[in-house]
Amino acid sequence: MRLDGRRNDEIREIKIKAGVLKRAVGSSYVEWGKNKVYAAVYGPREVFPRFLTKNEQALIRCRYNMAPFSVDERKRPGPDRRAVEIGKVMQGALEPAILAHLFPKTMIEVNVEVVQASAGTRCAGITAASVALADAGIPMRDLVPACAAGKAGDQIILDLGKEEDNLGQADVPVAIIPRTGEITLLQMDGSLSNSELEEVIRLAMTGCMTVYEKQKEALRKKYEVASHD
Amino acid sequence: MILVEDRNLVLPGTKLAEGSYGSDVGTYKEKDAIYASVLGIAYVQKNTIRVVPLEGKYMPKVDDPVLGVIVDEYPKGWIVDLECPYRVTLDPRDIFEKRFSPIRIGDLIYGKIFKVTETYEAFINAKRPYGRLEGGRLVKIHPSRVPRLIGRGGSMITQIKDQTRCDILVGQNGLIWLLGKPENEEFAAQIVQKVDREAHTSGLTDRVGEMLKRKS
Numbered sequence: 001m002r003l004d005g006r007r008n009d010e011i012r013e014i015k016i017k018a019g020v021l022k023r024a025v026g027s028s029y030v031e032w033g034k035n036k037v038y039a040a041v042y043g044p045r046e047v048f049p050r051f052l053t054k055n056e057q058a059l060i061r062c063r064y065n066m067a068p069f070s071v072d073e074r075k076r077p078g079p080d081r082r083a084v085e086i087g088k089v090m091q092g093a094l095e096p097a098i099l100a101h102l103f104p105k106t107m108i109e110v111n112v113e114v115v116q117a118s119a120g121t122r123c124a125g126i127t128a129a130s131v132a133l134a135d136a137g138i139p140m141r142d143l144v145p146a147c148a149a150g151k152a153g154d155q156i157i158l159d160l161g162k163e164e165d166n167l168g169q170a171d172v173p174v175a176i177i178p179r180t181g182e183i184t185l186l187q188m189d190g191s192l193s194n195s196e197l198e199e200v201i202r203l204a205m206t207g208c209m210t211v212y213e214k215q216k217e218a219l220r221k222k223y224e225v226a227s228h229d
Numbered sequence: 230m231i232l233v234e235d236r237n238l239v240l241p242g243t244k245l246a247e248g249s250y251g252s253d254v255g256t257y258k259e260k261d262a263i264y265a266s267v268l269g270i271a272y273v274q275k276n277t278i279r280v281v282p283l284e285g286k287y288m289p290k291v292d293d294p295v296l297g298v299i300v301d302e303y304p305k306g307w308i309v310d311l312e313c314p315y316r317v318t319l320d321p322r323d324i325f326e327k328r329f330s331p332i333r334i335g336d337l338i339y340g341k342i343f344k345v346t347e348t349y350e351a352f353i354n355a356k357r358p359y360g361r362l363e364g365g366r367l368v369k370i371h372p373s374r375v376p377r378l379i380g381r382g383g384s385m386i387t388q389i390k391d392q393t394r395c396d397i398l399v400g401q402n403g404l405i406w407l408l409g410k411p412e413n414e415e416f417a418a419q420i421v422q423k424v425d426r427e428a429h430t431s432g433l434t435d436r437v438g439e440m441l442k443r444k445s
Binding site: 025026043044045046097099103104105106134135136137138139140141142143178179216219220223 | 238240241242244255257259264266267268269282283284285286314315316348349373429
C-alpha cells in the first residue's frame with residue numbers, strides 16, 4: 001500500500017479544463033494530484049528572433065517555468081537548467097504530433113507555468129500543452145498524453161507522488177502518440193534492471209491512455225456546454 | 230467505410246474513415262485511413278470528409294475581403310495586421326489616398342486579397358468599393374465562424390443589418406466592422422458575439438431572430 005493509499009497501478013486524480021486564458025490563442029489548466037499547471041499556446045506567428053525561422057515548417061518553442069510559490073522553499077524566478085531541459089524534452093514530445101509543415105516560416109509558442117508542484121510536473125505540463133495546442137486549432141496527428149511510472153520501496157508503481165519521487169529508486173516519465181503507440185518522451189532518473197524498465201514503460205503507457213481519455217473529455221466538454229443555450 | 234456521422238464533434242487523431250476517400254481540410258491521411266487533425270465539426274460528403282476547425286488563425290486566401298489595421302510603414306507600402314501569422318502588404322498604388330488625410334499607422338482598412346505567394350505573404354487592394362474606414366466599432370470573431378455569421382446567401386448578416394440598423398462589413402479574417410447609433414452598435418456587437426459562441430449549434434438562426442425581435 002502506498003503512502004497516499006493508492007494501488008500500485010493507480011494514477012492520481014486528474015482534472016483538465018480547456019480554454020481558460022482569454023488572451024492566449026489556446027490554453028488549458030490541469031490539476032494532477034497536488035500539481036496545478038497552466039499551458040498557453042501562441043501562434044502560429046512571426047518568428048522572433050528572425051534567424052531561427054525554418055523555411056519548410058513552423059518552429060515549435062516550448063517554455064517551462066515554475067512559479068516562485070509553487071514549491072515549499074521559494075524558487076528563484078527565471079529558468080534554471082532543469083527548466084531549460086524540460087522545455088527541450090517537451091518540444092521533443094509534442095513536435096512529432098504537430099503538422100508543422102502546414103505553417104512554414106512561423107513560430108508556435110507553448111508556455112507551461114507550474115503554480116503548484118508535487119512530482120510529475122513535466123508530465124502534467126506536456127498533457128496540458130497538448131490540450132492547449134488542440135484548443136488553439138493547431139493541426140496535430142493526435143493528442144500527446146504523458147505519465148510517469150517507476151520504482152519505490154522495491155515496488156513498480158504508476159504515477160509517483162512527491163515522496164515516492166524524492167526517496168524512490170527510479171522515475172520514468174513517458175509521453176506517447178496514442179494512436180500509433182510511438183513514444184515521444186522517455187527519460188529515467190534512477191536505476192532499473194532491463195526487465196524492470198520494460199515493465200515500467202508498459203505501466204507508464206497504460207497511465208498515458210488514462211490521461212488521453214481525460215484530455216479528450218476536457219476538449220469535448222468545452223463545446224458541449226456551449227450548445228445548451 | 231466512414232466511421233463518423235455528419236456534424237460530429239471530432240478531436241485531433243479521431244479516425245474518420247477507412248479506405249479510399251478524399252481527405253479535405255482539417256484531416257490527414259495515414260496508411261489507408263483518414264484522421265481528423267483539428268478540434269472541429271466533421272462534414273461527410275459522398276467521397277470526401279472535411280473537418281471545419283472550431284479554432285485557429287486566419288490563413289490568407291485570394292479574393293477574400295478582409296479588415297485590418299495598419300501597423301507599419303515602409304517605402305514600398307504599409308503592413309496590415311489581419312491577425313494572421315503572415316505578413317500582409319498594402320501597396321500605395323492599391324489605395325486611394327486623399328492629399329490632406331494620408332494613410333497612417335492605426336488606420337482601419339477594408340480590402341480584398343488579390344495575391345498570396347507560396348510562402349503565404351499576402352497583398353491587399355483597397356480601392357473602391359474598399360478603402361479606409363472611419364468611426365464605427367470593431368469586433369473580433371473566430372475566422373472559422375464567419376460563414377455562419379454571413380449565413381446562406383447572406384441571410385443571417387442581412388437580417389442582423391436590417392434589425393440593428395447598422396452598416397456591417399465582414400472580413401473573412403474574423404474582423405467585423407459595425408457602424409450605427411451607439412446603442413445599435415452595442416446591440417449588433419452582442420449579436421455577432423453570440424453567433425461566434427454558438428456557431429456550431431443548431432437552431433441558432435431562430436434564436437438570433439428572436440433576440441433581434443425582442444430588442445426592436
